[in-house]
Amino acid sequence: MPIHDQGYRHYGGHREAPGRAWTVIASAGIRSMAGKRKFLGLLLLAWLPFLVEAIRFYLVANFPQASILAATRESYREFFDYQAVFVFFITIWVGAGLIANDKRANALQIYLSKPLTRAEYVAGKVSILVVFLLLVTWVPAMLLLVLHMLFQGSLSFIRANLVLFPAITLFSFVYVLLASFTVLALSSLSNSSRFVAILYAGAIFFSDGVYGVLYAVTGSSALSWISLGANLRQVGNIVFRMKPLYPDTPWQVSLLMVIGMIAVSMLILDRRVRGVEVVS
Amino acid sequence: MTMATSTDARPVVEAEHLSKWYGQVIGINDVTVSVPAGVTGLLGPNGAGKSTFMKLMTGQLKPSQGVIRVLGEPVWRNPAVFSRIGLCPDQDSFYDRMSGTEWLAALVRLNGYDERRADEAARRALEAVDLVEAGGKKIGSYSKGMRQRVKLAQAVIHDPELLVLDEPLAGMDPIGRRRTIRLIREWGRQGKSLLVSSHILHEIEAMTSSILLMHNGRILAEGDVHQIRELIDEHPHTVYVKGEDPRRLARAFLAEEDVLSLQLEQEAVIVQTARPDAFYSRLTELAASGEAGAVGEVTSPDDNLQAVFQYLVK
Numbered sequence: 001m002p003i004h005d006q007g008y009r010h011y012g013g014h015r016e017a018p019g020r021a022w023t024v025i026a027s028a029g030i031r032s033m034a035g036k037r038k039f040l041g042l043l044l045l046a047w048l049p050f051l052v053e054a055i056r057f058y059l060v061a062n063f064p065q066a067s068i069l070a071a072t073r074e075s076y077r078e079f080f081d082y083q084a085v086f087v088f089f090i091t092i093w094v095g096a097g098l099i100a101n102d103k104r105a106n107a108l109q110i111y112l113s114k115p116l117t118r119a120e121y122v123a124g125k126v127s128i129l130v131v132f133l134l135l136v137t138w139v140p141a142m143l144l145l146v147l148h149m150l151f152q153g154s155l156s157f158i159r160a161n162l163v164l165f166p167a168i169t170l171f172s173f174v175y176v177l178l179a180s181f182t183v184l185a186l187s188s189l190s191n192s193s194r195f196v197a198i199l200y201a202g203a204i205f206f207s208d209g210v211y212g213v214l215y216a217v218t219g220s221s222a223l224s225w226i227s228l229g230a231n232l233r234q235v236g237n238i239v240f241r242m243k244p245l246y247p248d249t250p251w252q253v254s255l256l257m258v259i260g261m262i263a264v265s266m267l268i269l270d271r272r273v274r275g276v277e278v279v280s
Numbered sequence: 281m282t283m284a285t286s287t288d289a290r291p292v293v294e295a296e297h298l299s300k301w302y303g304q305v306i307g308i309n310d311v312t313v314s315v316p317a318g319v320t321g322l323l324g325p326n327g328a329g330k331s332t333f334m335k336l337m338t339g340q341l342k343p344s345q346g347v348i349r350v351l352g353e354p355v356w357r358n359p360a361v362f363s364r365i366g367l368c369p370d371q372d373s374f375y376d377r378m379s380g381t382e383w384l385a386a387l388v389r390l391n392g393y394d395e396r397r398a399d400e401a402a403r404r405a406l407e408a409v410d411l412v413e414a415g416g417k418k419i420g421s422y423s424k425g426m427r428q429r430v431k432l433a434q435a436v437i438h439d440p441e442l443l444v445l446d447e448p449l450a451g452m453d454p455i456g457r458r459r460t461i462r463l464i465r466e467w468g469r470q471g472k473s474l475l476v477s478s479h480i481l482h483e484i485e486a487m488t489s490s491i492l493l494m495h496n497g498r499i500l501a502e503g504d505v506h507q508i509r510e511l512i513d514e515h516p517h518t519v520y521v522k523g524e525d526p527r528r529l530a531r532a533f534l535a536e537e538d539v540l541s542l543q544l545e546q547e548a549v550i551v552q553t554a555r556p557d558a559f560y561s562r563l564t565e566l567a568a569s570g571e572a573g574a575v576g577e578v579t580s581p582d583d584n585l586q587a588v589f590q591y592l593v594k
Contacts, residue, residue, distance in 0.1 A: 020392070024390055105373060105374055109340060109367075109371070110369065110434065113338050113339070113367035113369075114391055115362045276340045276341055
């Protein structure tokens with residue numbers, strides 16, 4: 001009778017080339033979130049504004065009495081405002097624990113002892129959030145545009161508003177990247193996802209609140225740059241070629257604040273995502 | 281059977297004037313050393329710089345000064361070499377809600393394994409550490425010994441040439457210790473190179489005779505363990521044994537000649553022995569027989585080793 005080797009058999013199969021490890025982090029995170037029923041419920045709920053808008057487009061296209069509801073370029077910009085509350089909750093739900101949970105489980109040291117660079121780790125983590133946020137911003141907005149065209153049965157609206165394709169894409173990405181990097185940076189600062197969620201909510205509401213008070217006192221929107229939300233809304237209006245929402249703040253300042261926020265978040269991630277915490 | 285080996289004459293780790301400091305504190309101080317292929321014990325009291333040295337050789341820390349090469353390649357910011365190294369860190373690093381199999385499969389995918397192969401590799405690694413039956417259970421339900429073994433499994437799962445094990449026996453029960461020591465020796469026999477840190481000479485001696493002694497961030501000595509054996513034996517060895525019935529444990533220990541003193545605590549016995557080899561051997565038998573109830577965590581403070589090092593540096 002042949003005796004089979006019972007020892008450790010070495011892997012002889014295919015190995016992905018180095019540099020692809022971020023996809024492993026991303027796919028594991030996406031699958032983990034997609035397996036949560038409550039989260040899927042939230043994702044579905046986030047498509048409610050899309051449904052309402054789609055019905056509206058249908059009514060406008062089929063019933064002349066509803067022409068008062070006809071969509072404009074502004075409607076697409078407003079669609080992002082409707083989605084803001086869902087973006088907020090998804091950002092907190094998915095993003096708060098992305099790095100904090102790894103830190104709490106001491107997993108970073110083991111992760112980074114594998115052929116995985118810190119940049120790949122961060123890219124993988126950011127991708128998880130980016131995917132879910134694009135699912136509730138860019139995807140429904142683009143689908144709306146397609147539905148709009150189909151219900152109307154002509155390309156006249158699209159031809160008149162060709163800017164909408166790049167505008168939706170650009171603003172979605174700016175919005176999603178700002179939310180993703182901000183919450184990820186906060187997530188790298190703590191071991192507790194709850195604390196990160198509070199920090200993120202605080203950063204959004206506190207900066208908005210402070211600006212609101214200053215606006216009430218001064219009557220000027222010159223200090224809108226201190227609010228994260230205001231900067232984003234200002235950039236959104238410019239991207240959609242609308243009037244600036246805060247006329248006393250140059251839109252360039254708002255854009256700089258958004259870019260600066262992403263840059264600061266990346267800097268924090270660079271310093272905080274380490275296999276070994278070094279306390280000098 | 282093919283095997284990843286590093287048994288050629290080339291050292292697996294080479295450090296040249298390697299230093300690492302954390303602000304004002306020196307972790308590693310101008311270390312120049314070559315670690316040969318095979319099993320090598322890294323011995324030193326707590327704070328000697330063992331973990332820092334291991335973190336430097338696994339690319340977790342950047343040297344403040346000097347050079348470190350692993351398997352002939354610079355290791356800092358060189359993830360390609362990480363696939364040839366397996367690290368078992370000293371701290372617990374788990375997602376308690378994942379099963380052992382899930383955790384291992386997820387980790388090995390970072391080494392480029394596809395999903396199906398990752399599951400196979402996880403099963404093989406669990407077999408290698410005698411943990412197949414518990415593979416489907418949540419890590420949160422594992423005992424300390426099982427957690428250490430699943431940590432060892434993640435270090436060996438991708439078939440590395442060099443295994444770096446930081447205090448792999450810490451907190452294990454006697455049977456788990458014996459099993460892990462056997463595993464380490466077996467991996468060494470298979471041709472892998474291993475660097476194992478500990479502050480307990482007895483543990484290292486059971487795995488290998490080749491040791492590096494570290495103290496205050498420097499390599500104090502390197503070579504054969506037997507050369508410092510006598511020095512160690514001059515100092516009583518303290519062992520902390522946790523058990524469900526410390527009184528029965530104490531009674532069993534008292535009968536032995538080499539036991540110099542006993543201190544009874546609520547859940548443990550602290551023993552001072554003149555012959556740690558004999559003591560650990562008897563302790564394993566006692567745990568296996570169950571005569572003195574279940575024997576849990578076994579730890580040893582490094583006071584005795586500290587005394588030897590103080591003697592050596594005089």
